[in-house]
Amino acid sequence: MYRCQAPPRLRGARELRQKRALLTQANIIMETGMLQPLGAKPMTRRDILELVGTSAFAGAAGLTMAQPASAQAPEMKRVVLGQAKAAGQSAQFPLAIANGLFAEHGLDVSMTFFNSAAEMNEALASGSMHITATGDVPAIGLMAHKGPAKCLAPLSDFSHDQGMVVRRGITEPKQLEGAKLALTKGTTATMLIERFIQKHGLDEKKIGLIHMSAPEQIPAFITGDIDGLISWEPWLWIATQKSPGAQVMQRAPGLFKTYNLLLASDQYISKYPNTLKAVLRGLLKANDQMQTAQGQDRAAQLVHQNEMPNIPEPVLLDMIRTRTFSMTIDPLLLDDLQRMTDFLLKAGRIDQRVDVREWLRLALLREIRPDLVKVNL
Numbered sequence: 001m002y003r004c005q006a007p008p009r010l011r012g013a014r015e016l017r018q019k020r021a022l023l024t025q026a027n028i029i030m031e032t033g034m035l036q037p038l039g040a041k042p043m044t045r046r047d048i049l050e051l052v053g054t055s056a057f058a059g060a061a062g063l064t065m066a067q068p069a070s071a072q073a074p075e076m077k078r079v080v081l082g083q084a085k086a087a088g089q090s091a092q093f094p095l096a097i098a099n100g101l102f103a104e105h106g107l108d109v110s111m112t113f114f115n116s117a118a119e120m121n122e123a124l125a126s127g128s129m130h131i132t133a134t135g136d137v138p139a140i141g142l143m144a145h146k147g148p149a150k151c152l153a154p155l156s157d158f159s160h161d162q163g164m165v166v167r168r169g170i171t172e173p174k175q176l177e178g179a180k181l182a183l184t185k186g187t188t189a190t191m192l193i194e195r196f197i198q199k200h201g202l203d204e205k206k207i208g209l210i211h212m213s214a215p216e217q218i219p220a221f222i223t224g225d226i227d228g229l230i231s232w233e234p235w236l237w238i239a240t241q242k243s244p245g246a247q248v249m250q251r252a253p254g255l256f257k258t259y260n261l262l263l264a265s266d267q268y269i270s271k272y273p274n275t276l277k278a279v280l281r282g283l284l285k286a287n288d289q290m291q292t293a294q295g296q297d298r299a300a301q302l303v304h305q306n307e308m309p310n311i312p313e314p315v316l317l318d319m320i321r322t323r324t325f326s327m328t329i330d331p332l333l334l335d336d337l338q339r340m341t342d343f344l345l346k347a348g349r350i351d352q353r354v355d356v357r358e359w360l361r362l363a364l365l366r367e368i369r370p371d372l373v374k375v376n377l
Contacts, residue, residue, distance in 0.1 A: 120134060
């Protein structure tokens with residue numbers, strides 16, 4: 001069991017409206033990948049400072065000051081990590097906490113779980129959360145529009161989590177013409193069906209694509225209102241369990257790659273670099289443990305206990321085994337993230353092309369593990 005905290009509470013309806021207005025101006029992609037109307041004024045530095053406030057940053061997430069014993073000692077001892085409840089895509093987080101890997105580096109770390117990446121992005125942009133793990137689609141949406149955060153490293157390639165489930169009787173791609181498929185448009189689901197259509201030479205106009213959130217897709221699939229769904233784990237597994245004969249027709253590997261990323265706020269990077277280096281050291285040790293069967297077993301147990309109690313532990317373990325847990329930054333990662341960024345631009349989910357190198361911060365990881373940073377920016 002590892003210690004977790006409730007998401008930070010916003011301080012009143014008026015402040016909430018003000019914060020959300022600024023986030024709308026930033027055109028942040030939320031969990032559904034749907035963009036706010038384009039052309040809105042970008043969030044300025046003054047807006048960010050007003051949004052965060054000096055006192056909010058100093059007291060955010062229950063952090064307490066620590067007097068460093070040396071130049072490398074963490075400036076903050078207490079750290080809160082944020083993530084949306086998931087199926088272990090950022091398994092290094094709970095593993096490092098439960099196994100005392102952060103404590104080895106002088107940190108007292110807990111976790112806050114959010115209901116969605118949208119909610120977590122809001123906390124990160126408002127200054128009430130400073131270190132998070134999130135998928136590349138919401139991360140790109142935040143950083144492409146100058147949100148106050150940067151990527152420190154990847155945590156996992158979870159491409160196998162993305163896929164398409166179809167009902168009993170659909171066995172060939174051509175049978176999707178005339179079928180109705182649900183997906184959350186503007187996310188990896190859109191990329192998957194586009195690549196699948198191209199791969200098999202299908203007529204996109206003959207396929208009914210219906211926008212639905214992942215939770216909404218399951219009852220529609222059970223009742224037969226849709227013939228299939230394009231989503232991610234654990235919803236793919238749930239769909240196959242709820243509809244007899246349903247099967248996964250396609251997964252993302254071979255079509256594209258998608259990653260879980262470690263983000264930190266700009267202010268935290270600037271003010272508390274030694275704390276972030278201590279966080280990275282703990283995560284790197286947890287990442288090493290994720291390469292072992294024992295580490296994977298422990299991670300599945302922790303995710304089941306604290307995030308996904310309705311998903312059997314062996315199922316979570318199978319999902320974990322399909323992922324590549326790596327914190328290496330290499331040209332392949334940059335190319336994949338750039339392709340995802342360009343896809344989001346093409347899909348109209350961001351309004352300008354950005355180079356992923358603009359929102360990567362490699363110095364901290366390079367100082368700790370130079371062998372893992374294989375690119376120069």
